[in-house]
Each structure stands twice: as structure tokens, then as C-alpha cells.
Amino acid sequence: MDRAARHAEETAAAMEAALRLAREFRAGLEALPPRAPADHASLLAAFAKPLPEAPRPAAEVIEELAAIARPGLTGNAGPNFFGWVQGGSHGAGVAADWLTSAWGQNVGPYRTSPAAAVAEMVCTDYLLDLLDLPHGASIGFSSGATTASLICLIVARDAVLKHAGYDIRKGGIFAAPPVTIVLGDEAHSTIYAALRYLGFGDANLARIAVDDQGRIIADDLAARLPAIKGPKIIVAQAGHINSGAFDPFTDIARLAKDHGAWLHVDGAFGLWARATPSLRHHATGADLADSWSVDGHKWLQTPYDSAFAIVRDKEAHEASMRIAASYLDPPPEGAHDPTSRVIELSRRARGFPLWALLQTLGRAGIVEMIERHCAAARHLGDLLRDDPRIRVMNDVVINQVALAFGPEGAQGDALTAAVIAGVQAENRSYVGGAEWKGRRILRVSVSSNLTENRHMETLAGSIRRALDKAAR
Numbered sequence: 001m002d003r004a005a006r007h008a009e010e011t012a013a014a015m016e017a018a019l020r021l022a023r024e025f026r027a028g029l030e031a032l033p034p035r036a037p038a039d040h041a042s043l044l045a046a047f048a049k050p051l052p053e054a055p056r057p058a059a060e061v062i063e064e065l066a067a068i069a070r071p072g073l074t075g076n077a078g079p080n081f082f083g084w085v086q087g088g089s090h091g092a093g094v095a096a097d098w099l100t101s102a103w104g105q106n107v108g109p110y111r112t113s114p115a116a117a118v119a120e121m122v123c124t125d126y127l128l129d130l131l132d133l134p135h136g137a138s139i140g141f142s143s144g145a146t147t148a149s150l151i152c153l154i155v156a157r158d159a160v161l162k163h164a165g166y167d168i169r170k171g172g173i174f175a176a177p178p179v180t181i182v183l184g185d186e187a188h189s190t191i192y193a194a195l196r197y198l199g200f201g202d203a204n205l206a207r208i209a210v211d212d213q214g215r216i217i218a219d220d221l222a223a224r225l226p227a228i229k230g231p232k233i234i235v236a237q238a239g240h241i242n243s244g245a246f247d248p249f250t251d252i253a254r255l256a257k258d259h260g261a262w263l264h265v266d267g268a269f270g271l272w273a274r275a276t277p278s279l280r281h282h283a284t285g286a287d288l289a290d291s292w293s294v295d296g297h298k299w300l301q302t303p304y305d306s307a308f309a310i311v312r313d314k315e316a317h318e319a320s321m322r323i324a325a326s327y328l329d330p331p332p333e334g335a336h337d338p339t340s341r342v343i344e345l346s347r348r349a350r351g352f353p354l355w356a357l358l359q360t361l362g363r364a365g366i367v368e369m370i371e372r373h374c375a376a377a378r379h380l381g382d383l384l385r386d387d388p389r390i391r392v393m394n395d396v397v398i399n400q401v402a403l404a405f406g407p408e409g410a411q412g413d414a415l416t417a418a419v420i421a422g423v424q425a426e427n428r429s430y431v432g433g434a435e436w437k438g439r440r441i442l443r444v445s446v447s448s449n450l451t452e453n454r455h456m457e458t459l460a461g462s463i464r465r466a467l468d469k470a471a472r
Ligand SMILES: *Cc1c(COP(=O)(O)O)cnc(C)c1O
Pocket: 085, 143, 144, 145, 146, 147, 188, 190, 191, 239, 240, 241, 266, 267, 268, 269, 295, 307
């Protein structure tokens, strides 16, 4: 057999094995333990086989990979995972992702994969429509909200400096006039990370007070802004990581305009409220911003990885992101190079699974899922609120529930930690913890496609059992 025929046969066998294994896994999602059962040592022992000297049949390797990885897989694709805002990788997106891999396309310049570039162009229109953001904004398809925020903040930095008469391309970052980053005291950790990658430190930040749900207090912002001289970027948030709360965008956008600031919205999961008529009011005014970072792989359920760096001013976006080289041919008239909106040159064709998912769910499918998740979060709150030992710490506005147990202080914190550990040990549902408002909290994020009210009843049962046991 020649090389090509052998390759075709080997590939087919490996893919058939992968299809069978993937189908088995998906069929078992309801019963999938949400916490990976294997410990670190056993996973390491299973994977750390000697590097083989001789080639092996790919199908055999695929079978082995599935067997050894399985106990170390987290059940976030299943309905009982509430640990973080993580999506469940919808099957339509997964199937399209397989094709994406099989096609092996590189989405750098337009010419490296016209179909991939066009899929992203069309998804740009779909997303701006769904999220009700300015028509004509541009989108870079990036790996996650972290890189999407990084891209948006690079564009913002370059643009506010340009507005101040400074060309960062010529002068570089170190001689630039100081830029102040104005953000809520409870901005997401990845915003701080992106700012640090960008060359900003604590000295460049103006942290604005937040209310009991973690929302920027607009009056505090208004009081602080007049004293902040020079170029500035305001970072607001749609969907607080613990409470799900939304900053007051209309007020913030007005202040940003009055003070010549760039406004960025971190809407990793929360901005999807804008796709849902019953929730849209939470994110009123978010469309007045200059840039937005949104995840696909969280609430929308695209397979990992998928996120959107959205910028109102397409020219500013491309001015900061474009990579020019003589060996890269320009795109055809009316098209653009996907690389001109992200920090990568070569990357995965993220538009294919996204296009397939949006076509499969449709607007109504997205609305149904988001509303179901929010109803499930409210249901959990209602199931637990009557217990005097349990305190719902947030207004359950979208898909987040923050719970604290027992009295305020060390005793309550210890009880909360014990409840989290008890739920994790039972492993019917998965929840995690955090520190918020000076207390240890149990966090519940409802964001996996398959989750419905009955899974919240399972979780409430686990919480009650863990609480009874811990309080005994
Ligand atoms: C998850 C999240 C991020 C980071 O997103 P990744 O996709 O994990 O990079 C940023 N901001 C908020 C509010 C988030 O919930």
C-alpha cells in the first residue's frame, strides 16, 4: 500500500473510533460525574507512558487516549456542573468542529481559507444582530474573553493615545503619556491580567466603588472622573462573576462621552442578556460602548475555544491588529483578513462551529436556553431561601446564585467551606467557592446547555445534605 492509501485507511479507523467514543461520552452526559474522579497521581501515571520509539496505529492510540483521559474529565458538558461559567459545547458546534479539524484550515489572511474568512464575516453580522450592537462594528474571533479583552484594550490604548496626539507605533509604550484605566472595584481578574500584559500597573488604575451587587456606583465614577487628567479608558462589566449584575451602562457611557474616555464592556457571559427580550433591560446602554468582549464558549455553548473582540471603530481595530508582510496577499474587495482583528496570525477556523451552532439554535433556541438557565437559577434560590441557615447573597438577575451558610464570620465561612466540600464529595453536582463581600460563598453558575429545573433540585438536595452533615 502506498503512503496516501495507508494514511487514508489509518485516518478513517482513528476517526471511526473517535466518533464511537464521542457518541458514548455524549450519551452519558446526564450521569457524568461533574468532578473529575481521578486524582493527579493516577492521571500522571496513566499518561506518562514512555515515548514510543516505533509508530503505533492511530486508532489504537485514540482508544487509549479516551480510556486514560476519561477519569480526569470535568463534567461541564453535562447538566450538573455549576462550578464556573462554562459552556457545554453544543453537539452541533462539536460536529462542525470535527470538520474544522479535518479540513485543517488556517485562518490568517483571507487567502489561506476563503470559506473560513467568509464564515467569520457572516457570523459578525449574526452576532451584532443578536447582541444588538452597532451595525458596522468589527469582530476578532479570539480564544476567550481574556484575549478578547486584551485585543479591545490594546485598540483602546492605541486609540486614546492617538487622540492625545501620540502615535504608539512611532514612540512606543514607554514614552507615552500616562493613560488611566478606570474600572469597578470588582472587575474580573482577567481584566487585571490583560491590563498587566498591556503594560499597566496598579499606579495606572482608578478603582471605582461598587454597590452590594458589585456594580459600579455611577455617582462615584462621576465624582472621580474630573480629577483624572489625560487619556483614559473606562472598563465596565455585563455579568458580575458572583452576582451576575450589570453596571449602569447608560450613566457610565454618558460620563465616558463627557470626559473623552474609551468605554470597554467585559460581557463575557452577561452580554448575552441582550439577545433575550426578557433580560435585555439589564444591559440597556451597553451598546453605547466603544468595545466589548464576549465569550462564545460560555453561555452560547460553542466548543472551546471561542470568543469575540468587538470594536465599534473598525479602522481603529485593524490599525492596532493588522500584520503586514510581503508574502501575504491582500483580501478581495469587500472582504478583510481575519488576522487583522486578532493577535494571532495562524489559528483555528472559529467561524465554522459558530456558524453551525447559530444556524442550529436560531434566535429562539438561544433565547430559550438563556431563559431556562435564568429560571433554573431563580428556582434554586426559591428552593433554599426558606432555610434560615442559608443566605442568598445576590439578587438573582441572571444565571448566578451566591450562597452563604451560617452566621457572618469565621464560623459561617467554615460552614460554607464544609458545604462546598460536601457537595463536591457527593459528586452529583459540582459547585465552587469564592470570597465575596467579606464572606466565603458557594457559587452556582448555570451555563450548561442541558441544565433544567430538575438539576437544580438535585443540587439543592446535595446542598441540604452537606449542610445537615456539616452542622451536626
Ligand atoms: C470568564 C470570564 C472572563 C474570561 O473569559 P475566558 O473565556 O475564560 O478567557 C472575563 N470576564 C468575565 C466576567 C468572565 O466571566
